[in-house]
Amino acid sequence: xxxxxxxxxxxxxxxxxxxxxxxxxxxxxxxxxxxxxxxxxxxxxxxxxxxxxxxxxxxxxxxxxxxxxxxxxxxxxxxxxxxxxxxxxxxxxxxxxxxxxxxxxxxxxxxxxxxxxxxxxxxxxxxxxxxxxxxxxxxxxxxxxxxxxxxxxxxxxxxxxxxxxxxxxxxxxxxxxxxxxxxxxxxxxxxxxxxxxxxxxxxxxxxxxxxxxxxxxxxxxxxxxxxxxxxxxxxxxxxxxxxxxxxxxxxxxxxxxxxxxxxxxxxxxxxxxxxxxxxxxxxxxxxxxxxxxxxxxxxxxxxxxxxxxxxxxxxxxxxxxxxxxxxxxxxxxxxxx
Amino acid sequence: xxxxxxxxxxxxxxxxxxxxxxxxxxxxxxxxxxxxxxxxxxxxxxxxxxxxxxxxxxxxxxxxxxxxxxxxxxxxxxxxxxxxxxxxxxxxxxxxxxxxxxxxxxxxxxxxxxxxxxxxxxxxxxxxxxxxxxxxxxxxxxxxxxxxxxxxxxxxxxxxxxxxxxxxxxxxxxxxxxxxxxxxxxxxxxxxxxxxxxxxxxxxxxxxxxxxxxxxxxxxxxxxxxxxxxxxxxxxxxxxxxxxxxxxxxxxxxxxxxxxxxxxxxxxxxxxxxxxxxxxxxxxxxxxxxxxxxxxxxxxxxxxxxxxxxxxxxxxxxxxxxxxxxxxxxxxxxxxx
DNA sequence: CTGAAAGCGCTAACAC
DNA sequence: GTGTTAGCGCTTTCAG
Numbered sequence: 001x002x003x004x005x006x007x008x009x010x011x012x013x014x015x016x017x018x019x020x021x022x023x024x025x026x027x028x029x030x031x032x033x034x035x036x037x038x039x040x041x042x043x044x045x046x047x048x049x050x051x052x053x054x055x056x057x058x059x060x061x062x063x064x065x066x067x068x069x070x071x072x073x074x075x076x077x078x079x080x081x082x083x084x085x086x087x088x089x090x091x092x093x094x095x096x097x098x099x100x101x102x103x104x105x106x107x108x109x110x111x112x113x114x115x116x117x118x119x120x121x122x123x124x125x126x127x128x129x130x131x132x133x134x135x136x137x138x139x140x141x142x143x144x145x146x147x148x149x150x151x152x153x154x155x156x157x158x159x160x161x162x163x164x165x166x167x168x169x170x171x172x173x174x175x176x177x178x179x180x181x182x183x184x185x186x187x188x189x190x191x192x193x194x195x196x197x198x199x200x201x202x203x204x205x206x207x208x209x210x211x212x213x214x215x216x217x218x219x220x221x222x223x224x225x226x227x228x229x230x231x232x233x234x235x236x237x238x239x240x241x242x243x244x245x246x247x248x249x250x251x252x253x254x255x256x257x258x259x260x261x262x263x264x265x266x267x268x269x270x271x272x273x274x275x276x277x278x279x280x281x282x283x284x285x286x287x288x289x290x291x292x293x294x295x296x297x298x299x300x301x302x303x304x305x306x307x308x309x310x311x312x313x314x315x316x317x318x319x320x321x322x323x324x325x326x327x328x329x330x331x332x333x334x335x336x337x
Numbered sequence: 338x339x340x341x342x343x344x345x346x347x348x349x350x351x352x353x354x355x356x357x358x359x360x361x362x363x364x365x366x367x368x369x370x371x372x373x374x375x376x377x378x379x380x381x382x383x384x385x386x387x388x389x390x391x392x393x394x395x396x397x398x399x400x401x402x403x404x405x406x407x408x409x410x411x412x413x414x415x416x417x418x419x420x421x422x423x424x425x426x427x428x429x430x431x432x433x434x435x436x437x438x439x440x441x442x443x444x445x446x447x448x449x450x451x452x453x454x455x456x457x458x459x460x461x462x463x464x465x466x467x468x469x470x471x472x473x474x475x476x477x478x479x480x481x482x483x484x485x486x487x488x489x490x491x492x493x494x495x496x497x498x499x500x501x502x503x504x505x506x507x508x509x510x511x512x513x514x515x516x517x518x519x520x521x522x523x524x525x526x527x528x529x530x531x532x533x534x535x536x537x538x539x540x541x542x543x544x545x546x547x548x549x550x551x552x553x554x555x556x557x558x559x560x561x562x563x564x565x566x567x568x569x570x571x572x573x574x575x576x577x578x579x580x581x582x583x584x585x586x587x588x589x590x591x592x593x594x595x596x597x598x599x600x601x602x603x604x605x606x607x608x609x610x611x612x613x614x615x616x617x618x619x620x621x622x623x624x625x626x627x628x629x630x631x632x633x634x635x636x637x638x639x640x641x642x643x644x645x646x647x648x649x650x651x652x653x654x655x656x657x658x659x660x661x662x663x664x665x666x667x668x669x670x671x672x673x674x
Numbered sequence: 675c676t677g678a679a680a681g682c683g684c685t686a687a688c689a690c
Numbered sequence: 691g692t693g694t695t696a697g698c699g700c701t702t703t704c705a706g
Contacts, residue, residue, distance in 0.1 A: 001449075003682095003683060003684090004683065004684060005683075013692075013693085014692065014693045014694075015683090015685095015694095016685085016693060016694075016695090017691085017692055018684095019685060019686085020691090020692085022684095025685080025686080026686095026691080026692090028691070029691065029692090046445070046446065048391075048450060048451050048683050048684070049387075050387045050390035050391040050451060050682085050683080050684095051391050051685090052683075052684055052685075053387035053698095054385075054387040054391050054682090054683080054685095054698045054699065054700090055683080055684045055685040055697080055698055056684080056685065057698075059387065063433075066434075081434075081436070095436070096433040096434060096436070097434035097436075098431075098433050099422040099434075112381075113383050113385060113386040114387060222618075222619075223589075223618065223619035223620070223621075224619060224620045224621075227619070227620075227621065252560075252619070253619055255593070256589075256592070256593045256619065256621065260596040260597070281560065282560035282561060282590055283560070283561045283564075284561075284593065340699060342699075350677085352677090352701095353677060353678080353679095354675090354676060356700065356702080357675095357676085360700095360701080362701080362702080363675080363676090363702095365675070366675065366676090369675085369676080384699085384700075385699050387698085387699080388698065388701090389700055389701075390682095390700090391682045391683065391684090391698085391700075391701095392681080392699080392700045392701040
């Protein structure tokens, strides 16, 4: 409500001096500083954001682009947001979650009007129109995930290769040889996720390396689909002794249905979910938690680096999921005989 | 990148005229308008947000305040955000999710610096410091949920009374008389949620009305706690034939553990979850979906009304959860005889 | 119907 | 160490 001008008058100094103490831009005598601060307190001064942004050409706001209507920000998405917001605050920015459809208008408006200083893009797809729009703009940005050709962009991504390798290695060490892989199904709405493709490839490679035949399964990304898949496995008398699941929202359904159909977990069958959100998940489900908060932090660091040091090399980082936690993991059952 | 000034020059008009066509503020000849629009297109003009906000004293941005680090925006929270963002866009605003801790600084800064035109507050608690801060500010706001004394604020809330009544009535109609109630446990971090208290009271009232003895249960808000609770019920040989669950994240755990412990659902026991997120939940769990998107829309309408018509009566609205969907609901089992 | 010009509140040279 | 002042880009009266 109070303007800088009013503060200046009350403190008996010039408006410039007030600006200096507000921003710490220049040194000011302790004496004057005290007077200014008192005046600010008395008047309840707060700097006007738009005015400051206009004068500086900076807003100190970062947008985390969120595909409205398409994704749901549950589990790891929340961790991500939280980690990102925290890091941004530490570095003097405010990060807000910005709903933006995939279409041109919204993103163009965001970048062209100078509303934000930078953008973090999550749920990046292999062929992602939003990335093209950002590339075309002058707004610094960083990706969580990668497009098919990630060169020339700043990104951080989950290391699905390493994580799937790790998962398969652990299962093999537990004696498993019939390890099936459950992924998501293309939903027709969005182009494929890079992570899914890389995880898939990593599974095939791991199977080859360990000398077992790959068993690929897929279902939609919800508990109901997970149940159907589990049902099918039981009905078909699948001989898999372990499931590696890269389908966050289907995993609980798979587990529930297997239990309901009389399978004892993990005695009969191990289930290991990858990239699942950390935190309050069902302890009955073993999962390798995705590094949500860490991705958020690094993503924010990446944009801010782009903003403040445009000529530094582009940050490009991979982070694996954490080690398995939860109860659905155990030694392979002895072959029936 | 291009300024209004440049557009004006290229179109051979004054900067004021450009402003008129950009904002539709005043009538402009078709002829001039065409010239201006051509110039804008050629130059790729986009209005500078901060400058416009400074001149108008309006940002056209709305903040959905999100308790960072404390809540997780899953399920119905997402529906809510999406509905709110959509409605805001329809009415010419952009709604962003703003992480803000409960402490003074963050909220004060948000409201005092003129960053946003209005605020929607979600996850409102009975005694909520954030509401006091908003009240003390001059920024229009609306609550999702209510404080202990909701008078003098604009709010929309879930009608837990009506929903719990509805739930109990349906179970009674299915022959149930031993209907237990599962709520959350105070988590020590946050003051109680108004909805929880009202739902609790409504259950007690419904029990009295139908003449059955209330059976109150509680557990923490995660699948693991739900499992423990279910385990305990089985171990103790509970004779409840139905569970009304007002604990979104525990419900799946309860259901899973009951199934695992050999209970057939709903033949042995009905489970009805209230206020659970609509959408891709486990179809095995019957739930009365919370009206997330609708709440979001109404919440946004409420703030915008406050902004644009400060003297209209305060919007205060209750919305019940939808009718049950899902499979865990059935007639009461015949008493063992 | 269009233009001139006075701000909006703050920042950052540049002078003293 | 502090003050003067010219903008930042746009909006909006007020004349014409």
